[in-house]
Amino acid sequence: MPLIPFIDVHFFPPEETRERLEKRFTRHLRLLRCGLVAALRSSKQQLPEGDADKLLSVDITHIDRIRVQRRAGRIIERRQAASGLAHLVRADRERLTTLHDGVNLVEIPTEHRADEIAAALHEEMPWMGAATEQIWHAMRRSVRDGTAGLRLPPILLDGPPGIGKSFWARRLGELLSVPTTVIEATNENASFGIVGSQKGWSNAAPGRVLETILQSRVANPVVVVDEVEKAGTAKSVSGRAFGLTEALLPLLEPMTAQNWSCPYYQVKFDMSWVAWVLTSNDFRSLPEPLLSRCPPIRLRHLTQAELVRFIRREGHKKGIDDTGIEAAVEAFTRSGRKNQSMSLRTAARVILRAYDLERHPILH
CATH class of the missing domain: 3.40.50.300 (P-loop containing nucleotide triphosphate hydrolases)
Known part of the structure; x- marks a missing residue:
């Protein structure tokens, strides 16, 4: 089955959590201070071993961490505002986020x-x-x-x-x-x-x-x-x-x-x-x-013949034997002669009664 967009909101990558953003920003800060941003780009996101050791040696202060946290928080807040879901409580927002990939x-x-x-x-x-x-x-x-x-x-x-x-x-x-x-x-x-x-x-x-x-x-x-x-x-x-x-x-x-x-x-x-x-x-x-x-x-009323055919067909689907089905048909036609009221609901009740009697006979 094809998937189609169903909800008119903007979804951001669900893996881009605040914690992931903080880690990414912290790493980028280390790269800037080491002067390794250009080297990282030329090596297609893979640093040489010596440069990786150099990156880990960069000190990140408490003030740096606070700034990183604030920036990540502002981005998450702006994403929520831009998504169209900011007005919802968390439970509703999380439920609608499951529609990220669309519906079938x-x-x-x-x-x-x-x-x-x-x-x-x-x-x-x-x-x-x-x-x-x-x-x-x-x-x-x-x-x-x-x-x-x-x-x-x-x-x-x-x-x-x-x-x-x-x-x-x-x-x-x-x-x-x-x-x-x-x-x-x-x-x-x-x-x-x-x-x-x-x-x-x-x-x-x-x-x-x-x-x-x-x-x-x-x-x-x-x-x-x-x-x-x-x-x-x-x-x-x-x-x-x-x-x-x-x-x-x-x-x-x-x-x-x-x-x-x-x-x-x-x-x-x-x-x-x-x-x-x-x-x-x-x-x-x-x-x-x-x-x-x-x-x-x-649409019109059903005829008795149509209702009888319905009883026989549905009775066979439920596994009722021929004797039970004919008994159900007889009960149905008798009921119609007495009450002058025959409908699909009545036919369905007759079928259910025959089904129950066949599997759970009445004890005398």
């Missing part, structure tokens, strides 16, 4: 691999065909354009609950071999779970999207925001409101996401590679700026 970027190597991923998604969840097709075209375009890595457009999956919108997104992350994080918009404190909050707020911390990238060192994870239309709005003690839409808009636009400023670290990061999958049950309550960036992909 997952790529799709060939159009054939893009076809394989799309085919696997469609085989497992054919009712999500419209979403799979959009991702398929984006993967092939990424290969054709020769981009540094895979960049997917943000998408909004809109449809009734229980049809597997989040399941589809998680499966996409698995097939792409990228980290996936699911954020329940209804359970988050407005946008703070996604983008983080400034220091001064209670429980201030970086958002989960940035945390995912920092922990995995992968710049293009799949981030799922579930039931985005139900997100609330947080208010500070001063009465300032901060909603989910306001936080998401700059992240969904590649040009602004490329220089996104983290509220917690107050540093700019390149978030333009993140693959966003938003889900909703009714997109009509979402604001127009969000919909213009993520035109909704309308």
Whole structure:
């Protein structure tokens, strides 16, 4: 996987500590007093043995050491100021310093691999065909354009609950071999779970999207925001409101996401590679700026036949025998006739129940 710059700060060589600078300056002072600077340059940084002994004989006074320490200290302070990290506490500064070499970027190597991923998604969840097709075209375009890595457009999956919108997104992350994080918009404190909050707020911390990238060192994870239309709005003690839409808009636009400023670290990061999958049950309550960036992909209810095929396929994946699978199918169809409510969630519960019964039979 290629490495790309991720944070907009200046990193100095990590081995250039204050102690190393002091040793270097002390040695240079000895060279100056011995008149060996020219000899060192002509010998390509290697002094003859006699000159090395002469260098060690030079006396360094207490005043010299103080001056060396002060100069090394001033250089370290100026480097910190120039780095863009001086405002952070030491723990945060050290954590971001690990990004010195950049982060990984997952790529799709060939159009054939893009076809394989799309085919696997469609085989497992054919009712999500419209979403799979959009991702398929984006993967092939990424290969054709020769981009540094895979960049997917943000998408909004809109449809009734229980049809597997989040399941589809998680499966996409698995097939792409990228980290996936699911954020329940209804359970988050407005946008703070996604983008983080400034220091001064209670429980201030970086958002989960940035945390995912920092922990995995992968710049293009799949981030799922579930039931985005139900997100609330947080208010500070001063009465300032901060909603989910306001936080998401700059992240969904590649040009602004490329220089996104983290509220917690107050540093700019390149978030333009993140693959966003938003889900909703009714997109009509979402604001127009969000919909213009993520035109909704309308999805329908599943048919009983599709759900039965799902139970059989997932049952075989879990190693349930044919008898157990058929019993699960029968239980599922009976439940549907009684409650008139059949969804992917119900099918998943039936599969889990059959799995448990096969491995842990009930004692009579």
